[in-house]
Amino acid sequence: MNLLIKRFTGVIGISVIAAIGSTTIEFIRGLGKLGIFFAEIIKSLLPLRFYWRIFLKQLMEIGYYSLPVIGLTAIFTGAALALQSYTGFVRMNAESAIASVVALSITRELGPVLAGLMLSGRVSASITAEIGSMKVTEQIDALYTLGANPIHYLVIPRVIAGLIALPCLVLVADIIGILGGYLVAIYKLDFSAHVYLTNTISFIKLTDITSGLIKAVVFGFIVTFIGCYFGFHSKGGAQGVGHSTTSAVAVSSILILVMNYITTGLLFSY
Missing domain, CATH: 1.20.5 (Single alpha-helices involved in coiled-coils or other helix-helix interfaces)
Known part of the structure; x- marks a missing residue:
């Protein structure tokens, strides 16, 4: 035994x-x-043949068409953050710090991270599904046959569009997120509008905004690069494309969280 x-x-x-x-x-x-x-x-990249029409189309797809989901995420995040801060700070008689906390949290952390995660689910999955479908139907092989470089045609316009679009989306998310906190503070928590705006403007610094935009550039590259990678490595028909799409969302989301910690440590280490 x-x-x-x-x-x-x-x-x-x-x-x-x-x-x-x-x-x-x-x-x-x-x-x-x-x-x-x-x-x-x-x-x-050398020599680079840039496809402007595809780039502008991707800029619209990644940037403009992502505005509704980014805006809704930002405004409710700012509103919830204001409520959470109030319920915690009222115990310490520090209600006046709510405006500063909302502005700092949105611009430094929540704006870029949530925007990156939203685009990870929307854009990275879309890119993987599109390129993966081309891969399994041998359209990418046809590009090679026609003498076109698939990296020039499919990857570079999307990556550059992500590098430009996500910082713009994060800037919009910062404004809308702070607005969400403002609306809750004024119309639900009975704050003075003048005092709230004064505390927000006086406390926030340019470095807080630029740090979030730097993170957005990194996240924009991750979202588009991972989407293109899994699209190019899709195989096995429709089921394989679905598996690659799921993997792209999971990997890009994890990389965003990891790189958020790394960039935060680099930006605020001194």
């Missing part, structure tokens, strides 16, 4: 080690593929 138990536990231990090893190898292989894809993009 003891011998059977030892053999059974030994088999379980080996299977667990094998699973951990295969997962680690797959993770390292994925990092290698990401690095190779990034190197292909850098290599394709």
Whole structure:
């Protein structure tokens, strides 16, 4: 009996080690593929043939058509933040700090992070599905046959559009988020409009806004780059495209949270 138990536990231990090893190898292989894809993009920049029509279309898709979801997310986040701050600060008789807390939290952290996560679900999935469909139907191979570089045609316009669009969306989210906190403070918490605006303007600094915009540039690259990567590596028909789309959203969301911590540490380390 003891011998059977030892053999059974030994088999379980080996299977667990094998699973951990295969997962680690797959993770390292994925990092290698990401690095190779990034190197292909850098290599394709010279000489660069820029497709302006595709770029402007992607700028509309990523930027303009994302305004409703970004605006709704920002205004309700600012409103909820004002309520949460009030219920906490009233215990310490620090209600006057609510305006400063809302402005600082929106511009430094919540604006860029929430905008990045919203675009991760909307834009990254859309890019992966579009390019993945082209991949499995061999349209990308047709581009090679016609002498067109798929990186120039499909990736670079989307990445550049993301780098430009997301900071603009974050700037809009900052304004709308602060407006949401203002509306709750004035019409629900009975704050003075003049005092609230004065506290907001006097406390917030240019570095608070620029730090959020720097994060937005990083997040814009992550969203578009990951979407293009999983689209180019889709396989297995419609089911494979669906799996790649799910993976793109998950990976881009995780990378946004990781890079948010790293950029925060770099920007506010001194």
